[in-house]
Amino acid sequence: MDTSFTAFNKPKVELHVHLDASIRPETVLHFARKKNLRFPWYNNRESLLSSAVCSQAGNLTEFLSKFDFYMPAVVGDREAVKRIAYEFVETKAKEGVVYVEVRYNPHLFANSKVDPLQFGQKEGDLTPDEVVQLINQGLKQGEKDFHIKVRSILCCLRHLPGKKCNTPANAWDR
Numbered sequence: 001m002d003t004s005f006t007a008f009n010k011p012k013v014e015l016h017v018h019l020d021a022s023i024r025p026e027t028v029l030h031f032a033r034k035k036n037l038r039f040p041w042y043n044n045r046e047s048l049l050s051s052a053v054c055s056q057a058g059n060l061t062e063f064l065s066k067f068d069f070y071m072p073a074v075v076g077d078r079e080a081v082k083r084i085a086y087e088f089v090e091t092k093a094k095e096g097v098v099y100v101e102v103r104y105n106p107h108l109f110a111n112s113k114v115d116p117l118q119f120g121q122k123e124g125d126l127t128p129d130e131v132v133q134l135i136n137q138g139l140k141q142g143e144k145d146f147h148i149k150v151r152s153i154l155c156c157l158r159h160l161p162g163k164k165c166n167t168p169a170n171a172w173d174r
Contacts, residue, residue, distance in 0.1 A: 011098040016153070019104035019135070021063075022091070023070060023084050025049055031080045032073035041069050067108075068119060076111030076124040081131055082138040089142025089150055102139070103153040106131035 025045045032042040041051035052069040054062050074080040085102075092100045107114050109131045111124035132154065139150045 009096070012096050014092065014097050014100045017088075017092075017100055017102050019084065019088055019102045019152075020067065020071065020108055022088050022102075023074065024087055024091070025052075025070075027080070027083060027087060028052075028070045028073045031077055035073060035077070037073055039069075042073070071108065072119045072121065075109055075119055075121050076126045078126060078130070078134055081109050081126070081134040085135040085138025086142045086145075087138075089139060089146055089148065092150075093142075093146035093148050097148060099149045099151075101151045101153055103155050104135065105155045106135070107156075109135075 025048050028048060029042060029045065032039075041047050048070065052066045054066060056062055074084060088102060089100075106128035108118055110126050110128045111117060111121045113127045113129075117123065135152065139152060142148075143150050
């Protein structure tokens with residue numbers, strides 16, 4: 001009997017997982033259609049993955065450039081933000097994770113009170129504070145439904161002008 005992979009069948013802990021880099025392709029495609037976005041990478045799952053997945057491990061510049069392919073589909077959409085958080089927990093539960101710390105920058109999902117707006121977005125009405133609330137709702141519902149412990153880490157992008165850390169620390173209401 002081959003037992004070389006038994007460690008993969010044990011409960012797991014994951015720390016510092018990027019929420020904005022953990023979005024399901026099907027979710028991106030759903031919201032791209034909802035927003036009527038017409039780019040070749042939104043044609044199907046394979047097109048999206050070939051555009052949005054890195055070809056080289058360890059290349060930060062390439063990694064960050066991939067956000068331009070999928071984030072426009074979900075930025076500024078309340079349903080998308082909450083769903084992404086919930087699906088993240090579901091995915092981690094299916095992977096056997098019992099505790100996860102997910103990090104994200106609420107400004108990347110917002111389209112209001114953000115300067116500069118990211119991913120070619122137009123001004124909308126989803127603020128960073130509301131992004132935090134929506135993500136918390138999705139994470140909490142996922143904790144309840146999938147019986148794993150989730151904590152979030154709010155991050156700021158200090159290299160971008162106007163990205164002050166002004167989202168309240170008490171936004172996580174536990």
